Amino acid sequence: MSMTHFVPNLVRRERASRKAMLLAPPLALAAAILLNLALYVLMGRDPAAVVHAMLLEPFLSWSSFSEVLLKTGPLLLIAQGLAIGFRAKVFNIGAEGQFILGAIFASAIPIWFPQATGGWIWPAMLLIGAIGGALWAGITAFWRVRLNANEILVSLMLSLVAAQLLYYLLLGPWKDPNGFNFPQSVMFQYDAMVPTLFAGTRVNVSLLIALALSLAAWVFMQRSFMGYKLQVGGLAPRAAGYAGFSEGGAIWLSLLIGGFAAGLAGAAEVAGPLGQLQRSISTGYGYSAIIVAYLGGLHPIGIVISSLVMAAISIGGDNAMVSANLPIAAVRVFQGSLLLAYLVAVAFVRYRLEWPQISARSPS
Amino acid sequence: MNAVEFILAGMLAAATPFLLAALGELVVERAGVLNLGVEGLMAFGAVIAFIIVYHGGGHFIAFIAAGICGALLSLVFALIALGFRANQVATGLAIGILGQGLSALFGKSYESLTVKGLPKIGIPGLADLPVIGGLFVQDSVVWLSLLATLCIWATFAFTKTGLVIRAVGENPKAAHAIGYPVIAVRVAAVAFGGMMAGLAGAYASVVYTPLWADGMIAGRGWIAIALVVFGTWLTGRVFLGACLFGAVSLMSLAAQTTGLDLPSQLLSSLPYIVTIIVLGIISADRRLLKLNGVASLGEPFER
Numbered sequence: 098m099s100m101t102h103f104v105p106n107l108v109r110r111e112r113a114s115r116k117a118m119l120l121a122p123p124l125a126l127a128a129a130i131l132l133n134l135a136l137y138v139l140m141g142r143d144p145a146a147v148v149h150a151m152l153l154e155p156f157l158s159w160s161s162f163s164e165v166l167l168k169t170g171p172l173l174l175i176a177q178g179l180a181i182g183f184r185a186k187v188f189n190i191g192a193e194g195q196f197i198l199g200a201i202f203a204s205a206i207p208i209w210f211p212q213a214t215g216g217w218i219w220p221a222m223l224l225i226g227a228i229g230g231a232l233w234a235g236i237t238a239f240w241r242v243r244l245n246a247n248e249i250l251v252s253l254m255l256s257l258v259a260a261q262l263l264y265y266l267l268l269g270p271w272k273d274p275n276g277f278n279f280p281q282s283v284m285f286q287y288d289a290m291v292p293t294l295f296a297g298t299r300v301n302v303s304l305l306i307a308l309a310l311s312l313a314a315w316v317f318m319q320r321s322f323m324g325y326k327l328q329v330g331g332l333a334p335r336a337a338g339y340a341g342f343s344e345g346g347a348i349w350l351s352l353l354i355g356g357f358a359a360g361l362a363g364a365a366e367v368a369g370p371l372g373q374l375q376r377s378i379s380t381g382y383g384y385s386a387i388i389v390a391y392l393g394g395l396h397p398i399g400i401v402i403s404s405l406v407m408a409a410i411s412i413g414g415d416n417a418m419v420s421a422n423l424p425i426a427a428v429r430v431f432q433g434s435l436l437l438a439y440l441v442a443v444a445f446v447r448y449r450l451e452w453p454q455i456s457a458r459s460p461s
Numbered sequence: 462m463n464a465v466e467f468i469l470a471g472m473l474a475a476a477t478p479f480l481l482a483a484l485g486e487l488v489v490e491r492a493g494v495l496n497l498g499v500e501g502l503m504a505f506g507a508v509i510a511f512i513i514v515y516h517g518g519g520h521f522i523a524f525i526a527a528g529i530c531g532a533l534l535s536l537v538f539a540l541i542a543l544g545f546r547a548n549q550v551a552t553g554l555a556i557g558i559l560g561q562g563l564s565a566l567f568g569k570s571y572e573s574l575t576v577k578g579l580p581k582i583g584i585p586g587l588a589d590l591p592v593i594g595g596l597f598v599q600d601s602v603v604w605l606s607l608l609a610t611l612c613i614w615a616t617f618a619f620t621k622t623g624l625v626i627r628a629v630g631e632n633p634k635a636a637h638a639i640g641y642p643v644i645a646v647r648v649a650a651v652a653f654g655g656m657m658a659g660l661a662g663a664y665a666s667v668v669y670t671p672l673w674a675d676g677m678i679a680g681r682g683w684i685a686i687a688l689v690v691f692g693t694w695l696t697g698r699v700f701l702g703a704c705l706f707g708a709v710s711l712m713s714l715a716a717q718t719t720g721l722d723l724p725s726q727l728l729s730s731l732p733y734i735v736t737i738i739v740l741g742i743i744s745a746d747r748r749l750l751k752l753n754g755v756a757s758l759g760e761p762f763e764r
Binding site: 188258427 | 500501537542544545546547548551552554555557559560561562563564569663673680683684686724726734736744745747750
């Protein structure tokens with residue numbers, strides 16, 4: 098009797114299961130939490146303390162929840178942009194680099210014009226940052242469309258180059274001359290800062306911009322002809338070709354949108370909580386946002402929820418580092434296992450398990 | 462020693478992490494599977510090997526353990542991407558993030574510690590040649606990697622195993638129809654690729670630069686994936702590509718010692734920039750990619 102008789106079969110459902118689609122993210126989250134708690138126990142940590150620090154504390158006080166909201170902004174922005182590309186099967190995984198370029202472009206204004214004043218400065222920084230991110234993503238688009246190169250590899254390599262470019266600027270021309278040799282720029286002037294939303298917190302207007310753009314993403318993907326063309330290109334490239342939808346156009350559009358959103362997020366980070374260009378402007382937002390996009394089912398509304406969850410986990414991870422002595426790398430492990438759990442869960446949207454019948458097992 | 466001698470002598474060692482990982486990914490892609498988790502698999506193998514060598518387990522055990530751990534982590538990829546037919550791009554990215562996270566988690570208390578590398582073995586006679594002599598003085602893992610390259614080339618060129626792997630990658634439906642176990646072959650290929658990535662990471666952390674630093678793989682896993690494209694899925698060309706990247710990463714070192722006045726960040730990003738440029742040049746020849754590419758790459762197999 099062969100082994101395969103004991104392995105259940107994946108059988109394609111006649112139609113995608115809506116119940117499975119809605120259940121997949123929370124179930125994946127629960128599975129990832131259990132798996133990681135088991136890991137923490139193996140590492141000799143107190144699981145109750147970790148649960149408290151990681152999953153409850155972010156919601157227990159306004160000040161820590163406001164930090165969750167602060168972290169939600171960039172994740173939400175980047176993930177909305179990426180999801181549009183992922184739906185069109187354009188795998189831009191270089192949002193990290195586009196985020197860095199956004200931060201660099203935005204910083205140029207306060208660094209070159211430190212004396213400038215006026216209410217135009219921070220909006221101009223956000224706009225220029227978004228353009229910077231889009232330009233950086235445009236390199237990938239050019240390589241993909243004109244040179245047929247794989248966008249996954251090119252966009253990732255460009256992220257590694259972007260990090261080096263940032264270090265070069267911070268150790269060289271843009272280093273704060275009075276900064277005790279730290280790799281950081283001067284502190285920006287008051288008008289270069291995005292206004293805060295709630296007094297006493299660091300949450301700023303960029304969260305509203307992210308929510309507004311989420312709504313725009315929903316309208317674009319669900320209601321516009323252009324969004325429809327992108328989705329058809331992703332789902333049925335051949336049909337899209339027959340209908341005269343250009344593949345190159347879809348790739349350009351996907352990458353430019355993704356780069357624009359990531360660049361905007363990078364600009365909002367330096368013009369918001371940081372107030373200067375630093376070496377550690379990103380704590381891996383560009384990579385976390387990939388997980389946020391998938392966990393939200395690549396749907397604009399789902400992504401609003403998943404970005405909040407991911408931000409809470411990230412703040413919770415910071416808490417657990419202090420109170421439960423958990424290394425910060427644990428957050429990365431959690432994120433990776435969460436995406437894996439989600440991918441398993443989402444398999445049940447299209448497939449169901451069929452266990453072999455007892456009778457089928459008997460030798461024929 | 463002048464720059465040319467320096468690069469010739471060090472090229473193969475610098476190429477080995479690229480080579481081992483790229484050979485593994487070559488086999489995986491030939492079987493029709495795209496595993497983008499190489500960077501994380503390498504990081505995982507690297508930390509396992511480092512911990513074992515640091516605690517006196519020796520290089521031999523370290524490499525075996527790194528290979529096994531790389532294979533085990535890649536089997537998680539196989540379960541989800543092949544078993545549950547999940548999107549291979551997303552699954553690979555997740556495995557990559559998980560591997561890098563595990564590596565940072567396990568390596569936390571070893572940050573900046575060092576271990577002893579491996580002694581070099583010279584080929585008598587050849588090692589004394591002028592200029593190119595350094596090419597023939599290498600550590601044992603480099604010699605074994607060259608042997609592995611030869612074995613993989615021969616497997617694809619002459620054996621039935623190689624033929625079955627290629628059939629499964631080119632046309633899984635036909636391969637299934639004539640009775641080859643498509644999924645089993647793909648799982649085995651993925652496990653082999655994971656093992657090779659683990660070995661590549663081990664070489665990076667306990668031989669090439671025997672010191673632990675979080676993020677020390679520094680994009681080499683991604684370059685290895687790019688190398689498979691550069692090599693247009695051919696073993697010999699993948700080997701040449703790995704040598705090229707070994708030379709490029711040494712050139713940035715050589716440039717610093719010769720006192721060339723370039724920012725060190727530009728030199729550090731040289732391998733990435735070269736990857737982008739070469740990827741553009743090779744991919745622009747669409748006919749070449751179509752001729753040598755793997756037809757069912759990245760597509761799940763359903764009976």
